[in-house]
Each structure stands twice: as C-alpha cells, then as structure tokens.
Amino acid sequence: MNKYQEILKQYWGYDSFRDLQEEIITSIGEGKDTLGLMPTGGGKSITFQVPALAQEGICIVITPLIALMKDQVQNLRKRGIKALAVYSGMTRQEILTALENCIFGDYKFLYISPERLDTDIFRTKLRSMKVSMITVDESHCISQWGYDFRPAYLKIAEIRALLPGIPVLALTATATPEVVKDIQARLDFREENVFRMSFERKNLAYMVRQTDNKTQELLHILRKVPGSAIIYVRNRRRTKEITELLVNEDITADFYHAGLDNAVKDLRQKRWQSGEVRVMVATNAFGMGIDKPDVRIVLHLDLPDSPEAYFQEAGRAGRDGKKAYAVILYTKTDRTTLHKRVVDTFPDKEYILNVYEHLQYYYQMAMGDGFQCVREFNLEEFCRKFKYFPVPVDSALKILTQAGYLEYTDEQDNASRILFTIRRDELYKLREMGTEAEALIQMILRSYTGVFTDYAYISEATLSVRTGLTREQIYNILVTLTKRRIVDYIPHKKTPYIIYTRERQELRFVHIPPAVYEERKARYEARIKAMEEYVISENVCRSRMLLRYFGEKNEHNCGQCDVCLSHRATDTLTGESLEELKKKIAELLAQKPHTPAEIAEKIEAEKERVSEVIQYLLEEGEWKMQNGMIHISK
Template sequence: MQQQPLDVLKKYWKHESFRTPQQEIIQSVLQGKDTFALMPTGGGKSVCFQVPGMVKEGICLVISPLIALMKDQVTNLAKKDIKAISLTGALSTDEISDKLDNCKYGNYKFLYLSPERLQAEWIVERLKDLPINLVAIDEAHCVSQWGHDFRPAYLKIAHLKEYLPDVPFLALTASATQRVQSDITSNLGLKDVTVFKKSFLRENLAYMVFEAEDKLYRIQQILDKNKAPSIIYVRNRKACHDVSHQLQSLGYSATYYHGGLKEKEKEANMNLWLQEKAQVMVATNAFGMGIDKPNVKTVIHIQLPENIESYYQEAGRAGRNGEKSYAVLLLGPSDIATTRNQFIAVLPDKKDLKQVYAKLNSFLQIAYGEGIGQSYSFNLNEFCSQYSFNIVKTYNVLQFLDRQGIVTLSKEFSESIKLQFLESSKEVLRYISLNPHDEEMLLAILRNYAGAFDMEVAVDVSYIARKAKKAEKEVFAMLQKLADKQIISYTSKGNDSTLTFNEIREDDLTINRIAKFLEKRNKIKVEQFQEVINYATDNNKCKSRIILEYFDEEVNTDCGVCSYCINKKREKQSPLVIAKEILTLLEYSAYTSREIEEKLNLTSAETIEVLQLLLDNEKIKINTYNQYTIV
C-alpha cells in the first residue's frame, strides 16, 4: 500500500502539517501532472519534491545549479536514513558511471545533478535506464533569458521530456516575474501545466529605506531598538570583517560569514549566530542558502543589491516566525554611482567578448578547429597583464563563456595567492624602515588589505605591482622574503584556475552565435539595476507595493508599515516651526546635528535642511567640536 504524503512528512521531517500550498503541489505531482511552483523564500520548496519522491516507487531526479545546496540536501536526507546521491565535483567518467549504477541497483531515492551534466549524451542515455518517478527542476528561473541568472544548460532539460513522456516535471523557483514564468513553462516543455503561486506579500515584514551618511550609526540605532538576531548583508569579504569588528568594538556580539572561509570557520560562526551567542551575522550573499532561523528580527543591507529578486530573497530571511520584522536598506550619497560602477560599468560588450576569446586562444596556443576537451592551467592576472585587460571585465567575459558552455572554469580566481601577517603592525613598520626598497609594495598591501592582520586574504599581485610601480616578480620576491622571515604566512598555487574548452576554436562563428545572449543579458542587468534604484529612491510610493508590482502582483492598498507609509502618517512640520524648536534647544547647550535630530525626533532630511537655513541666515554657527551654537 502506497504511503500517504502526510505520513511521510511526519515520519521523516517531524512536521504535523504542510504549509500552504505544499500539499496541493504534492497532490498535483502524485497525479502525474507537470507542475510549476512559485514559492518565495522560506516557503519550503524542497519538501514539494522530496515527499512525493518518497511516496512514489523509483528515484526522483533533482536538477539544481547550486552544488553546495545539493551537498547539503544529500547530507540532510542521509541523516533521515534516506538514500540520496549527487554527481558533483570533478568526477571521472568511471566514478559517474559507478554512481549511476548505484542509483539503478542500490535502491536510491534521489539523484542530484547540475544541468551541465545533461550536456553529456552518455549521461542522458544512462538516465533513461533509471526508474525515474519525478523530475524536479530547482531554481527554474535559470531557464529564462529574462531571469536574473540565465544558464543555457537549463535549455537541455526539455530534451528529457522526449525520453520520459509519462514522468511529471516539477519546476520550482522563489522569484519570477510573469515574463519569466511563461519562459519557464515554455522552455522546459511542460504540458498542461498546473501552476501554484504563493503571494510575495509579507504582511509582518516592514520594508524600510533610510538615507544615511553614517551607516554605522544607523546600524547601532537599529540594533539597540531590536535586540533580536539580525543579518547585515555587505558586498565583499573585506566589508564582512570590517563591519563585524566595528560592531564588536562598540560592544555588540557579532560574527561573519563569506565564501572564503574554511568550512570549520563557517560552521563555528554559523553556530554562534544560530545559538544566539552572536546577535549579528555580517555576511555576503554566500550566506542564506538553507538558513531557516525563524526569529530573525532585522535584515540590513548597507549596499545596493544587483536586482530586486536577490533583495527579496535576502530580506525575506527576516520574520519567518510571523512576528513583526524589518528589512532595512541604508542608502548613502554615493551608493548608486558606486554600485553602477561595480555592476554595470564592467559589463562586457561584443567587442570585449571577441577580443578576450581571441587572445585567450593565442595565450593558450590553441589552433583554429582544435581545443575541444583540452584543459589548461590559467592565471587570470598574468593573462590580463599581458594584454592590458581590465581584470573584472575579463573575468565577466570568462564567466559568460562558462555559462554558455564554451569553457569550464574549475575554481575561483581569487584563491590563487593568499597571505596573512604573523607579526604586529609595529613590527611590519620596523621592517619597512630597515628595507626601504620594499616600502611602496608593503604600503600598497597595508592600504588595500587591512584585514590581513586578522585572517588569510587573497592578494592581487598585479594590482600591488602597479600601485608600487614595481615589476610583479619583485612583489613575489618580497612576499617570499617576508615568508622566510615569518612576518607573513604566504601561499601561492602558481595558477589560479584550470580552464577546459568544451568546443573547438571557431572564433567569429562562436562569438556571433552567443553574442545575442550577451546583449540580452546586459540589457536585463541594466533594467534590473534600474528597478533597484527606483525602489531605493521613490519616496512617493509604498515600498511593499513596489516589490509586489515588480513581481506582477496587483495590489490596491499600501502596507501601512514601510518607511514610506510611516513617513506619510507622520505630521509634516514646517521648517519655521522646526527652526524655532532648534533655536530653543540650543539656548541651553551646544549639540551636533545627530543629537538635534534625536532630541527633536526629526528626520535627517528635516534636520539638514533647517540647519542649513539657520546657518545661511547667521542664526547659528558651528564650533570646533562640530556642534551647533546660537550666534
């Protein structure tokens, strides 16, 4: 007798009931229907394929682009005594073949693989022999060119329909606009698809946007007001350490998380936060996958995200217990220009693509019509230095070639050269005074890699050489000398990456075929970033409505709890009234603008505007302590 879904949920997941609309999705799948499930962050997507995978005879094929997530799910299933296997990592053909044999004869219930594996015909042939009961496509927005993370390999999934005509397909995503949803069902070849959408509305989540020149001060205000678990998202690894240390020095319990940490450090820092020994987790976007801490009170972004999809998912980690919570975006005066330079200015065009691809073949000495299946050691810094290429833009080209399946990059470039200071800054300065030839190189490292006293950091040698006006070999020689003297620990892997060519070299034929995807991708990224700017700067519309309308949800009422709604409720004071209050306050003592703002419960904008008016009219002045006093 077939198990019932609720019995499976209780037995393996220890839950007494399903969340809406998990049960309806599972029933659709068990009825053999192709199903599309749009479930925003925290909706419990994995249960929607894992439960029917257990109920049905055979094995569930799960296609996912996230290797870490696949490993995580396989580990968690194993803890439940459920047999699952994944084709991740640099496996040989024999190893993959052995794993597929295990799937066929070893009574496994789940097989996880990346969409790129489907590009190998022999793997698809082997899949045909497996008793597949369900095909689950996670992160299904990757199949759409209009999605925020298009991966052409996802287009191959539709071919499985030809070999598995009677097997239901379940497409899952946490974020997709209407255009992306249509693309998903079409590109995956879903037939008579049943669609389930959970609303993007989070009634208990207040979206707040604050203009802030002093972001650390704003963070302090927020953390003091809400002393519950919080997440602060930052752009890069250095900011992780800097913000975490700043908060610790101010008396807050904080830890950090990013992709460059060793697994033990990640686990230790994660546990500090999960067990609430640290109130604040400062993290890059590497943090979040599989994180389901229900009592997160506040999620703060101190830099602009690339797109609304990412922001919604990260912000949505607050308030999963249903209690009032906050998603805060702090906007600085130069943030839009800075983020545009980081994301938009470095987008490569067709000319960049053509140039980098041609020079790549020359650099690796690949003849026309050759190269397929060949792997090469590749040093990004050396390559860019030789041809005077911008490193970030070149990396974006290589990443695009990887996404298009032209090449495969083995690992992150940033992992090649690492160092950490073993001596104090005082000792390093003493070394500089005794070795003046090394001064500019060492100062360039100290100025750009301040975190190197606390942790091992990845170093861009070509950048240090340019800053110090020295040859790269001189920088390497100095690093080796410092390592010999035990002033630093220093590791160099010689080459950053292994680059494998998946196609023969065809120059213009290759570039012309994929350039249209590049142009479309760039257009999408520019549009998506503009939507982020609109969200951050539109002071005349409810923030929740802006997000819901982005995801094509019709809403007729404001949320009542976001920064716009609260400001709208607040009685507007005339500058004249505020000026009188400020002058009255300053009769008794001198105060900074921040103190005036707090004491009179003003907004930053109101305070700055009226103080400037009073200064212009010579009613007040600023003293040497940056305080305002009456003239």
C-alpha cells in the first residue's frame, strides 16, 4: 500500500481510488501542473486532499462556491484535519485571524474565494505561508470561452508568481476543448498535462419529452419511476408551487433555493438525503457538494441556458452506477423564454451605465471616492428606489464586475461567529460577569472547539435550548461581552455585498469592452442555440450530442435515450454495418462529391440506413455538406 492509499484508508476508510483519481494525485504529487476533467460525482475533492495531506505545508484551494467551502471545511474538521475558509462578508479581524493561523497553526487547507486573492492582506500573509500546492476548483471559470467566466480567476496567475515552483491542480466537471486549452494557458502551466475521464454515463438515460401539460407529465414520470428525485426549476417561486402540487398528490417533497435560511437548507437537505423526503424541488443553487448516490431521476421543468449547466445538473442522477434518468420536459414556448434570457442577461449598455450611475446615488458616493469600499447591497430596495426590475439589474452588476469596476457577490447567509479575544486563563480570572453570562460562556466552551484561536460558527437557537436563555438574552450578553473586549461576536447576517475595485468614474470613462459584452453575449447565444438543438433534435443520440459538445468522439449510440429507443424499432445500425456502409460511401465520395439522393441511388442498402450513416458522419464532422453536395472533410 503506497502513502496515498494509506491516507485514503486512514481518513476516508476506502481501500482503493476511483477511476483516474490516483493518476491525478501522482501527477500533482510529483510537482507537475495538472488539469483533471472529472464529471460531477467523480470524486474531485479526493484528488487534492490526499496529496496535500502527504506533503508538508498548506494547500490553497480556490473556489467560488462559498457553501461548498463551508461544507468541505466542516467535513475535513470532522475527520480531524485542520482547515479554514476566507471569503466575502468576513470582517477584517476574522480574515486576519484565519491567515495568521495558516502561518502558525499547522493548518492543511485554506479555502479562499478568488476575489480575496487580490487583497494586500492576503498577499502579505501568503509570503509567510509554507504552501505545498494550489488547487483551482471550477477552473473553467478562468476561461472567457467558458460559460461561467469570473474575472477574479485571472489573478491566480499573479499568485503563482509569488509562489515559484509550487504546482497547480486545476479541476472542472465541464469543459469544451477550447476551454481545456485556455485553462492551461491562463494558469501558466509549464507544459500541457490533462487527465480526462470519459464524460459518458452508461447507466444514465437522457430523455426529452415534448408536452403541453408539464405537471401531468411530471406526476406520470414520478409514479412510473420509483426512487429519489431532483426537480430543477428556474425561479424560487416555482420551487414552492411545484412542491405544494406534489405534496397534494401524496408525493413527499421539499423545496430549496439560495434565499432560504441556512438552518432550513441544512434540515431540508438532510431530510432528502436520508430518504425521509423523496423529491427535492430546487433552483440551480442546489447540488454543489451534494453526495447522494441513489438519485434515480433528475428532471428539468425549465430549460437550462447551456449544455454545461445541464450536464452538471443531470449528472447528479445515478452516481451509484445503477439505471437512472435525466429528463427535460419541453414545450414550444420554452424556446421563446430561452431567447428572452439573452436580453435579461445582457441588457443594453446604456442600461448598464444607468445602473452604475444610480449605484453612486444609492451610496452617495462622490466622484473619485469608493476605491476598496465594501457596502452591503439590498437589491429589492435598490430596484424600488430607482424603478428597476431585479433580473436585469443583477445582470448589469455582474457585467460591471466583469469589466472591473466593482465586485458584486451573490447573497450570502453567514451564520453567527464568535472568537474569544482573551486567553483562557484570563477568562477564569474575570469577575462580575453575572450568572447568565457565565452559564452562557461555559456552554459555548463545552459546545464549540478552537474558540480561542479561530472564529467558530455558533447557533443561538442551540445555545438557547441548552442554557434555557432566550435568543434575545444570548444576543444581548454576547454584544455586552464584545463591548468589554472579551469576545468578538459577529451576529448572523444575510446579505449581498458590493466592493468597489476602482474609485467612482465619470460615465463617459466607463468602458465595457467587447470581450466582456459582445463576445460573451455571442457565446451565450451559441450555448442557448446548442441547448435548443439538443431538445428539438429527434435523430441524434442524446448522449452522443452531449459528448460531442465536450469534444469526446463516440462511435456508438447509447441505446437508451428517447431518440435511440424510438429508432430501435427501425433496427438502428450495428457497428459492423455502419463501417461497411461508411466504407462504400467513402469510396463513392473519393471519386467526386455526391448529393444524398445520388448516394442512396448508388449504394445497395435500405435508403433509411444510408441516410442514417450520412447524418451520423455529417454530425461527427467527417463529411461536410456544401451546396447540397456531400464532401469528405479534409
């Protein structure tokens, strides 16, 4: 058993690695820059956690998903591994404490959001850290060709310059071939080094059902296919409506979206994961870091706006390797809705500039002021005040973020945190705190560990049950102790933030470049078109369409999607007859280009089979159609 297997056994209890994990771990362990392409559920976290534990020093993990950071830090701590996270919404003192712990506290993992890489405090402290490796999760976010580009990711190359010789492990579940090359270039890989799992999911049947009555079809599918399910919808209101519909039909269901309280999210997730609730109705906020292997159906009631997003969400079904279904319910009006998203996601430039200007009025920001100011942002209040709709404002702020004028963080639910600012021996010498305060302190010390070295998440509700004090009493005691400099208490808060990355500009100097607007808009439209083609196609295997989108050539049909099942009656091509017909047609085309009708006339085979081969090879790019004639691609 090698050192990596020993670590896997010691901390996770597994005897062996899954496909590709060990190859990626060995590569990064040898100090090579490494890109790992692993579909959702492929076990990405093991590929950096194991090699980091095998080396001295701390692994810096860059990820944009704050909920995932918190989950992974908690999970590592449960295994006795020291881990920390730094992200938007933490106070300066919290960040300082966390970074000091990374230098002196023998921590193994620092999870950090990409936006925090650019701060002076982080870069200063980084120089004193012993870093073993850098992990870039969701690494497709560094590529402007990708579906989820985030400008803050471009700072990672600068961090590499501060840590010469430290290798980078980039991970992603979805990347087209051009994005794969771009990730390596933008992360300054010393040489190209990609480990790629096949994106093919042999146990997952992709289905598209066209229907004018989605709710009826949904109920029909849930009654026909037993087992756990996720239903994805576009907005928060729909999650509640669909859940009520299912409950009324005696199907146990809960709903989940980013606007729910953390405690509510955790409770619902646990109820669903334990099987107490069968169906989770959710927005795309649900699923990151969720490891439930026995999901039998992932069903989309609304179309996602990219094949990448769809592939990730659909991939949450059937992780146990048993038969599962990824279903899209589609109606013709969905195409109109899909195209409307382009306008919502890329509002006119004039509109974006107006939002920028109104933001200055909202914060009463003087010209030239604002650089590195952090402000809480209430989207509803802003829209009410300046008569906007929330969706395009949200998009405008994201575009201004891409253009480098500000940093707009999505709504974050930060649980209450506490740190004792005096030493334990000093605490015991204190007098006159009152019996209630003393009882509360004792309960905190019994319930939470590490409160003298790091901020600990606390639950006032739990402390209330354990001490008999009301939540209000607990809040007031902790505020008083903060004023007396005994603790630093940061109450629970749920809010988005805007951070000014530049001082306020005059509108005539605010420039939104083509790379941020026109080029991204064109790529967004291309992804929507690809999604549209996926649902309306009736003659190409769904699995092959998705695989081809991600650059994976696949010679065989899956045999289980709705297209393959409908073609099975007409006896789909076997590998042998495909090769024979392909060879005959290729010989014909080698002489000169032909029309499909001419080919069908000259080849001795069923016309339907011939047209199927032609269609297949055109789709695969081996042949091309020009002026109605078929040519062999050079």
